[in-house]
Amino acid sequence: KEALGEPDEVEKASRLSQWIYQCSDDDGFDYDCFILRFVDDFLVKFDDLE
Secondary structure: OOOOOOOEEEEEOOOOEEEEEEEOOOOEEEEEEEEEEEEEEEEEEEEEEO
């Protein structure tokens, strides 16, 4: 969890949590670039949206 630093947004529901990291494009617009999904603090899915 420490490798990417603190997420820009954390969503939690019961045993599930989702960490969302944002990036900026050349025009300065922010977008979601990585999403990590955890169940009971174990990483179950890593989405690279770039």
